[in-house]
Amino acid sequence: xxxxxxxxxxxxxxxxxxxxxxxxxxxxxxxxxxxxxxxxxxxxxxxxxxxxxxxxxxxxxxxxxxxxxxxxxxxxxxxxxxxxxxxxxxxxxxxxxxxxxxxxxxxxxxxxxxxxxxxxxxxxxxxxxxxxxxxxxxxxxxxxxxxxxxxxxxxxxxxxxxxxxxxxxxxxxxxxxxxxxxxxxxxxxxxxxxxxxxxxxxxxxxxxxxxxxxxxxxxxxxxxxxxxxxxxxxxxxxxxxxxxxxxxxxxxxxxxxxxxxxxxxxxxxxxxxxxxxxxxxxxxxxxxxxxxxxxxxxxxxxxxxxxxxxxxxxxxxxxxxxxxxxxx
Amino acid sequence: xxxxxxxxxxxxxxxxxxxxxxxxxxxxxxxxxxxxxxxxxxxxxxxxxxxxxxxxxxxxxxxxxxxxxxxxxxxxxxxxxxxxxxxxxxxxxxxxxxxxxxxxxxxxxxxxxxxxxxxxxxxxxxxxxxxxxxxxxxxxxxxxxxxxxxxxxxxxxxxxxxxxxxxxxxxxxxxxxxxxxxxxxxxxxxxxxxxxxxxxxxxxxxxxxxxxxxxxxxxxxxxxxxxxxxxxxxxxxxxxxxxxxxxxxxxxxxxxxxxxxxxxxxxxxxxxxxxxxxxxxxxxxxxxxxxxxxxxxxxxxxxxxxxxxxxxxxxxxxxxxxxxxxxx
Numbered sequence: 001x002x003x004x005x006x007x008x009x010x011x012x013x014x015x016x017x018x019x020x021x022x023x024x025x026x027x028x029x030x031x032x033x034x035x036x037x038x039x040x041x042x043x044x045x046x047x048x049x050x051x052x053x054x055x056x057x058x059x060x061x062x063x064x065x066x067x068x069x070x071x072x073x074x075x076x077x078x079x080x081x082x083x084x085x086x087x088x089x090x091x092x093x094x095x096x097x098x099x100x101x102x103x104x105x106x107x108x109x110x111x112x113x114x115x116x117x118x119x120x121x122x123x124x125x126x127x128x129x130x131x132x133x134x135x136x137x138x139x140x141x142x143x144x145x146x147x148x149x150x151x152x153x154x155x156x157x158x159x160x161x162x163x164x165x166x167x168x169x170x171x172x173x174x175x176x177x178x179x180x181x182x183x184x185x186x187x188x189x190x191x192x193x194x195x196x197x198x199x200x201x202x203x204x205x206x207x208x209x210x211x212x213x214x215x216x217x218x219x220x221x222x223x224x225x226x227x228x229x230x231x232x233x234x235x236x237x238x239x240x241x242x243x244x245x246x247x248x249x250x251x252x253x254x255x256x257x258x259x260x261x262x263x264x265x266x267x268x269x270x271x272x273x274x275x276x277x278x279x280x281x282x283x284x285x286x287x288x289x290x291x292x293x294x295x296x297x298x299x300x301x302x303x304x305x306x307x308x309x310x311x312x313x314x315x316x317x318x319x320x321x322x323x324x325x326x327x328x
Numbered sequence: 329x330x331x332x333x334x335x336x337x338x339x340x341x342x343x344x345x346x347x348x349x350x351x352x353x354x355x356x357x358x359x360x361x362x363x364x365x366x367x368x369x370x371x372x373x374x375x376x377x378x379x380x381x382x383x384x385x386x387x388x389x390x391x392x393x394x395x396x397x398x399x400x401x402x403x404x405x406x407x408x409x410x411x412x413x414x415x416x417x418x419x420x421x422x423x424x425x426x427x428x429x430x431x432x433x434x435x436x437x438x439x440x441x442x443x444x445x446x447x448x449x450x451x452x453x454x455x456x457x458x459x460x461x462x463x464x465x466x467x468x469x470x471x472x473x474x475x476x477x478x479x480x481x482x483x484x485x486x487x488x489x490x491x492x493x494x495x496x497x498x499x500x501x502x503x504x505x506x507x508x509x510x511x512x513x514x515x516x517x518x519x520x521x522x523x524x525x526x527x528x529x530x531x532x533x534x535x536x537x538x539x540x541x542x543x544x545x546x547x548x549x550x551x552x553x554x555x556x557x558x559x560x561x562x563x564x565x566x567x568x569x570x571x572x573x574x575x576x577x578x579x580x581x582x583x584x585x586x587x588x589x590x591x592x593x594x595x596x597x598x599x600x601x602x603x604x605x606x607x608x609x610x611x612x613x614x615x616x617x618x619x620x621x622x623x624x625x626x627x628x629x630x631x632x633x634x635x636x637x638x639x640x641x642x643x644x645x646x647x648x649x650x651x652x653x654x655x656x
Contacts, residue, residue: 017425021427044344055424055644058386069383088416095382099349114416122618 006152007079008290009061011148012062012175014137014168015082016091017115019056019127020275020314023121025185028129033121038130038192040164041119046071046133049119058089059314061118064159066276070283070305072101076281079103079116079149083140083173087125087199089115091306095313100316105146109139120275124211126310128275129158134165139166142174150175153180154290157282160191160220164198176210189282190220196290197223207240213289214244215282221246241296245302247281249274255299259278264299267307276315280305284325293328301328334480335407335431336618340473340503341392341487342465342496343410343434344444345417347384348603348642349457351449355381356457361449364460366520368492369447371625374461375446381400384533386417387642388424391519392487393653394643396606398611401649404618407477409503411468412440417443418464422545428644431496433474437467450495454638456603462493469495470502478503479510480564482618488519488548491527493558515541517610518548530534535568541617544574544608549574571623573630575609575616583627592627595635604643608633612653629656 028035031049041049050056060069068080082098084090086108093115097104116135120128140162150156157177162168176186188211190202191194203224207214214237218230221244227233230248234256238243240272243257252266284305288298304324305317312318338524355536356363359377368569369377378384383527388397396408408425412418414436421443425432448456468490478484484507490496508600516531516539518524523533531552535542540567546558549572555561558574562582565572571585576594612633618628640646 050423053427055388055427056420057642058420060383092384095378099383125645261445314385 001011005154006149008076008154009068009078010081010149010153010156011064011068011078012081012156012162012172014062014116014134014161014165015065015084015093016062016066016132016137017093017120018052018059018061018118018120020120021054021056022124023054023073023123025123028121028123031129033129034153035123035129036127037194038132039132039194041131043133045281046119049131051119053119057313059316060093061315063161063189063279064157064281065097067283069097069100069316070280070309070321071287072076073317074283074305074325075286075322076287079153081144081149083109083136083144084115085109085112085136087114089117097166104145109136110138112139113210121285122275122313123272126271126274128273130260133241137166139243140165140171141171145171145174145296147177147178151184153179153184154185155185155286157286158185158313160203161193162273163202165193172250185212186210187215187286189278190216190224193219193223196220200224208235211241214241214279215247216244217247217278245281245285245299252297253281253303255295257295262296262299264303269302269307269311271310273313274317276308276309277306279315280309284321287325288328297328301325304328331378333459333482334477336404336482337396337405337406337614338477338481338484339392339396340409340484340490341460342390342444342489342493342499343412343421344446344460344465345421346387346389346446346448347378348450349384349386349455351382351451353451355483356449356451361452361457361459363457364455365522366460367522369459369461374445374447374459377459378409381447381449385641385645386420388421391489391517392485393425394414394607395611396430396648397425397428397484397618397644398637401614402611402615402616402633402653403650403653407481409477411463411464411472412443413437413440415442417445418549419475420560420598431627432559434472437464438548440464440467447470450601450603451639454599454602457598458602465493465496466491468499469609473499473502473506474567475506475580478506479506479512481512483513483515483614485515485614487517487646488523491530492523493561508538513540514538515543515614517606518544521551524548528552529602530631540570543575543606544572545575545606551651573609573613573627576604579581581627584621585623588623590624590627592624592631597635599638602638602639604633604637607643608637608645612649617655625656629653634656
């Protein structure tokens with residue numbers, strides 16, 4: 001360890017404004033959308049789909065950014081790095097993450113594509129299907145990674161989606177290097193099974209060589225190891241990482257770490273919209289980890305934060321998480 | 329009556345994107361905000377307040393525009409006239425009102441101030457306090473009033489807030505003239521007691537000479553007649569209008585029309601956010617009126633739509649209103 005900790009958690013990810021709308025399964029089928037998945041779309045596709053979807057609600061999103069907002073809501077001190085443009089949606093993103101209590105100083109792009117949008121279609125079963133237009137996120141590069149910020153963060157948390165915009169991948173690697181150079185922890189979320197399929201070899205190497213704390217849901221971890229069942233994937237990841245948190249929706253989560261294995265129940269709640277459940281889980285878990293809580297308690301904090309996220313429309317917390325996770 | 333009806337209801341109003349955030353009463357006090365009211369603010373004030381308020385949710389708003397979205401949700405055929413700029417929030421407004429099923433063809437302004445925003449602070453008691461930056465709304469003028477659209481609408485519905493942007497007032501008067509020239513009905517919502525105080529003489533003349541169906545809450549109608557109590561204001565308006573719908577929050581509403589007086593109960597529901605309650609009431613009432621329902625049933629439809637609006641965060645309907653109002 002070098003200098004003192006400035007932030008407990010630094011999130012690096014795509015800076016996205018979500019556009020949430022309700023739809024039925026027939027709409028997904030008609031538009032040929034892969035239910036429950038995140039698909040990257042280009043500008044014409046985004047315009048066409050937006051034109052067809054119902055009235056929307058705009059809320060700041062982005063996987064790691066959601067985690068940071070939830071981490072701050074737990075009571076943690078955090079920072080975020082991600083790229084918007086100098087447009088209205090960029091202002092919305094900047095306002096919201098700062099208002100959540102997160103330090104955010106990445107300079108906006110002054111030209112190029114607009115701030116990223118994710119068109120999120122929520123079906124009556126509360127599942128979310130995401131179509132992401134990456135926009136200004138493609139302009140995140142190593143030059144946006146402030147070494148001091150990374151070196152001063154106890155944990156640097158990276159979303160797997162960062163492997164999609166090409167220069168962000170370099171930023172990602174630069175951040176991991178700086179963090180480990182400063183004796184800090186590196187945490188990664190695999191984000192999405194399609195994303196894992198796009199970048200499997202890179203992710204396999206990263207998990208083996210760089211990642212201290214891995215987050216993945218069962219579909220993602222099975223995709224990573226091309227495993228036919230959850231247990232096979234769990235055994236594989238157990239051999240390779242220090243800590244892995246494997247989330248399984250209503251089945252709860254499994255935490256594997258060295259000799260330890262913990263099976264944590266999901267929090268029972270009425271499910272309104274599953275957007276951001278994994279992001280919130282990571283926030284609760286890392287909040288506990290940065291406080292030195294035992295792993296099982298970290299897992300319970302993650303489950304509590306995820307339970308809050310799915311109980312309402314939109315990914316970011318609707319109520320302060322601090323009193324909830326304190327009871328974990 | 330002249331040509332056939334193209335739309336049952338035409339709304340003309342300010343085209344606004346709402347930015348909703350939760351706050352406590354101490355925040356309102358600290359910022360010197362008039363709780364429960366709508367206050368007009370300039371750009372520096374909007375920027376300052378936005379910088380201080382919590383994370384927001386963006387949803388299309390505007391009083392008459394909300395009414396139109398709720399009217400379409402009831403199953404009515406409607407159109408809207410209002411001015412945005414050609415910016416991202418303008419695109420959001422256009423998308424949402426069209427996606428709600430409302431015809432909307434007002435050309436956006438290509439220069440001048442950006443699309444209007446209303447910063448809405450929701451306190452734990454579910455009251456909303458609104459600070460409006462009118463932005464591009466000041467560019468609505470008589471040239472935006474398509475005579476054919478007005479003449480083809482069974483009812484033209486105008487929000488009192490239109491008296492704030494100076495040229496919109498001219499547009500408002502032009503629309504009322506065209507509507508009456510075509511033998512159609514003109515409906516007005518008084519919008520807000522502060523707004524009534526700003527334009528009392530104009531509103532008094534309008535109510536007496538032009539308005540066929542008036543909507544006002546008890547504070548607005550008392551402000552209009554400078555009456556000390558509700559009953560005095562009710563007797564005054566009864567002498568002057570064909571139909572007046574006077575809403576009283578949890579006390580329900582009173583409808584006065586020629587010889588008729590109806591007292592309609594509010595729908596009991598858990599109150600989350602009162603934004604848009606009056607807008608939704610007008611939608612439900614006018615939906616019934618354009619179908620020739622008896623006034624008491626129109627009032628019950630209004631109460632049902634208002635009950636839906638206050639049961640969730642945000643002004644526009646979260647569920648289809650058609651099956652609900654059909655049971656009125």
